[in-house]
Structure formats: structure tokens, C-alpha cells
């Protein structure tokens with residue numbers, strides 16, 4: 504799979520640092536299962552985290568710390584070598600998503616948003632004030648012009664869309680920040696299905712008044 | 722409020738412990754459930770992990786508990802570590818980070834498997850006798866040391882204070898776009914210096 508659109512370096516670093524929402528981590532994982540380019544950058548960002556940890560000034564552990572840990576592992580009856588199972592990638596859908604879409608995209612209880620646009624909200628994923636949803640956009644349908652309160656990650660699962668930035672097809676990730684306005688239109692002969700995470704974690708309510716309410720909550 | 726304390730300990734007392742030692746200890750833990758080696762790992766990493774938890778906002782007792790818990794996980798998961806893919810510190814960092822997210826932020830964190838063949842990492846450990854630092858940690862350390870202070874501040878706030886881009890922006894009173902561009906600049910230097918075609 505040739506992937507042309509990737510996560511921003513700043514997003515990769517936030518992912519490695521662990522400061523992204525659960526929803527963002529889901530979309531990034533789904534993209535990276537397919538994308539070695541982002542995986543390589545993620546490795547480097549993780550090495551950076553490890554190196555920073557190595558150079559961190561140590562904080563003395565409590566006196567009972569080591570004995571606590573030793574008695575915890577003493578109680579372990581686990582087999583020392585438990586095989587590590589790496590996730591398998593089936594078809595073109597990232598395996599991480601199969602838990603949320605166990606019976607395929609067609610079987611989801613899609614909800615109509617407007618003519619030609621359906622959505623399915625993934626439940627139980629921490630996203631601050633944002634959300635994680637699947638969007639199905641019929642060919643030729645244009646999503647109304649909108650802006651984002653926070654960032655937005657869009658992973659194309661099936662089909663393709665185009666906007667001011669470019670052409671996005673299965674596997675491509677659009678990594679948009681709050682300042683970005685765009686008007687995606689589904690292209691091709693089948694619906695474009697995207698996984699979209701928004702991440703609005705603004706803590707400063709004074710800013711909210713200046714924000715534009717997104718038209719359909721994307 | 723603006724103070725970003727220097728986290729780097731320039732006294733170089735860490736240099737006393739080569740990277741290969743931590744890897745040998747971890748290998749002994751993975752292969753032989755070697756408790757002595759585990760105690761060495763504990764002595765080196767537990768206080769750093771505690772320092773990390775403190776920076777993330779845990780109080781002293783919680784940070785101590787979280788560091789202990791991270792060490793227990795290191796014991797249990799030692800065989801998942803693949804020396805050909807990552808430095809020991811990278812792996813330890815990810816275990817500590819994931820525990821911190823679970824216990825302090827209380828949400829799940831999806832993590833992509835960065836290692837290719839993970840069918841049996843213990844074999845990799847055994848077949849990797851003439852251990853060479855796969856990720857060149859010395860080079861990376863040098864590159865990090867050369868980052869300009871304003872970029873380093875942003876990197877540290879993200880990795881240690883656990884701040885999102887907008888929170889870093891607020892802390893330093895700079896626009897979010899500036900936070901991101903400093904992160905990109907810093908990362909660009911690391912990529913270039915590590916010779917990655919990425």
C-alpha cells in the first residue's frame with residue numbers, strides 16, 4: 504500500500520510522549536499498522552523519550568520500594584516466557600479497528616447526518632471534548648465547509664476524498680490543526696469511509712466564545 | 722510559572738553505567754528470571770521512573786508506587802523487549818508512560834507494535850551476542866544535547882510534564898503553531914543526525 508499522507512512530526516512526538524487522547528492514539532495506531540514511514544519516526548520519537556528518561560535526575564526510592572517489588576514478583580507464577588503476539592493485519596483495515604467493527608463496515612448501525620453522509624460513533628473512547636467516529640460519504644458529496652476547535656485526524660479506510668490539501672485514499676492520514684478550513688469531497692465510484700478523531704481539549708473557556716461551532720460536529 | 726527546570730544532569734554520573742549493562746541485565750531477567758540482574762535494573766531505573774512520575778504530577782508516595790509497579794511490569798514483560806529494535810531505555814520509557822496514562826490519566830492508550838518480527842524476542846536476545854547498540858544511543862544523546870534551549874524546553878514539557886501542544890502553548894505563552902514548529906525543528910535535527918530517510 505502506497506501511502507502519501509502522514510502524521511505530522513509534532514503529532515508523532517505527542518504520541519510518543521503519551522499526551523494525545525485515546526481517540527488520537529487509536530487513529531494513529533490504525534495508520535501506523537499500515538505505514539512504515541510513520542512507524543520509523545515513531546521509533547525515533549520513542550528513543551528520544553528513552554534517552555530523556557535516562558538523563559532524568561533520579562528521585563530516591565522509598566526504603567521499602569525494592570522489597571515491595573521483590574515480593575510482588577516472588578508471588579508471580581507466570582511462565583517466564585510468554586509468547587508475544589503481534590497484531591495481524593487483515594485486508595486493508597487496520598487490525599486495531601476490528602474490535603470496533605467486528606462484522607464489517609456494512610453491518611454497522613450507521614446514522615444519517617445529511618443526504619449522502621452517514622456516521623457511526625465509536626463509543627467508550629476517551630477524547631476530551633472531541634469524539635471518534637466513522638464517516639461514510641457518498642461519491643460526489645461535499646462535506647460543508649467547517650473549521651475545527653482542536654486538531655483532527657482523519658484516516659481513510661475505504662474509497663477516497665479530495666480537499667484543498669490533496670487526494671486521500673485508503674491508508675492516508677490527514678493531520679489537521681485548528682486553523683485549517685477544508686471542504687472534503689468524496690471521489691471515485693464508492694463511498695469514502697473515514698475514521699475521524701477530534702481532540703478538543705481546550706481548558707480555557709474564554710477562548711470558546713471565539714470559536715466557530717462546527718457545522719456537523721466533525 | 723515560566724520556569725522550565727533543566728532535567729539534564731550534566732554531572733554525568735549516569736555515564737558510569739554503560740548502555741550494554743542495562744541490556745545485559747534485562748537479558749538475564751528475560752532469559753533466566755535473574756533476580757540479581759533485576760535488582761541492578763531497579764537500582765538504575767526505578768529512581769528515574771519515579772522522577773518521571775513526579776514530573777507528571779504524582780505526589781511522592783504515588784510516584785514511588787508507580788515506579789514500583791513499572792518495575793514489576795518490566796519483570797513480567799522482559800521477554801517482549803527486542804534489543805534489535807530499541808534501546809532498553811526506550812522500552813522502559815514506554816512501559817512507564819503507558820502505566821502513567823492508565824493510572825493518572827485513566828484512559829486507554831493504543832500503541833503500535835514498532836518491532837517487526839516479534840515471534841520470539843528471547844531468541845533475538847540469544848543470537849545477538851556481539852551486542853551492538855542498534856539504535857545509536859550515544860549519537861542520539863549527543864544530538865539531543867545540541868538542541869537549542871527553546872526547542873528543548875518544548876520537548877521536555879511534552880515528554881515530562883505531559884503537556885499537550887495547547888497546554889505547552891499556554892505554559893510558555895507562545896502560539897500553538899510555534900510549539901509545533903519548535904517540535905518539528907527539534908525532530909528534524911534528530912532525524913537528520915540519525916541519518917534516517919524519513
Ligand SMILES: [Zn+2]
Nearest residue numbers: 509510538541
Ligand atoms: Zn504515515
